[in-house]
Amino acid sequence: xxxxxxxxxxxxxxxxxxxxxxxxxxxxxxxxxxxxxxxxxxxxxxxxxxxxxxxxxxxxxxxxxxxxxxxxxxxxxxxxxxxxxxxxxxxxxxxxxxxxxxxxxxxxxxxxxxxxxxxxxxxxxxxxxxxxxxxxxxxxxxxxxxxxxxxxxxxxxxxxxxxxxxxxxxxxxxxxx
Ligand code: PRP
Numbered sequence: 001x002x003x004x005x006x007x008x009x010x011x012x013x014x015x016x017x018x019x020x021x022x023x024x025x026x027x028x029x030x031x032x033x034x035x036x037x038x039x040x041x042x043x044x045x046x047x048x049x050x051x052x053x054x055x056x057x058x059x060x061x062x063x064x065x066x067x068x069x070x071x072x073x074x075x076x077x078x079x080x081x082x083x084x085x086x087x088x089x090x091x092x093x094x095x096x097x098x099x100x101x102x103x104x105x106x107x108x109x110x111x112x113x114x115x116x117x118x119x120x121x122x123x124x125x126x127x128x129x130x131x132x133x134x135x136x137x138x139x140x141x142x143x144x145x146x147x148x149x150x151x152x153x154x155x156x157x158x159x160x161x162x163x164x165x166x167x168x169x170x171x172x173x174x175x176x177x
Pocket of ligand 1: 100
């Protein structure tokens with residue numbers, strides 16, 4: 001049976017502090033405008049809920065979902081949008097909110113796809129960035145924390161759909177007995 005051992009990586013108090021810093025930066029950058037905030041389901045739902053409430057700029061909100069088809073936990077590069085943004089994008093300042101950038105394949109595809117709908121601007125805010133794992137070049141405009149490799153859960157991030165609800169971020173290892 002697989003057993004979980006977990007070690008805290010980012011405490012909830014550090015998350016809250018960093019989210020407020022990001023929100024302040026975003027509020028300054030978009031002052032006088034209105035943001036169309038697009039959360040990438042499912043992982044971003046907790047980060048986005050905190051971020052949108054900490055930003056002083058008016059926001060409309062919508063969601064997108066992408067699936068990556070491939071073996072195991074690795075992105076194959078074949079990304080399919082399974083739920084698209086429903087609000088109009090043309091002429092809007094779009095801010096995509098994501099829990100993690102890993103290979104970069106998901107966000108590269110989402111940005112390229114949404115850009116075809118002629119937004120006024122399109123930027124990305126990612127809670128976590130695993131920079132060293134990129135398979136395609138991708139830079140988020142706002143990043144909460146950068147990290148090296150390691151399997152992480154909590155604050156929206158899952159392991160086989162478990163542990164998204166943890167208020168802190170943990171590095172996990174599964175032990176098979
Ligand atoms: C995760 C994460 C990103 C993507 C990042 O989503 O939320 O969307 O993978 O990986 P990449 O940079 O290598 O493309 P996942 O497919 O696990 O779905 P989830 O958000 O529903 O957990």
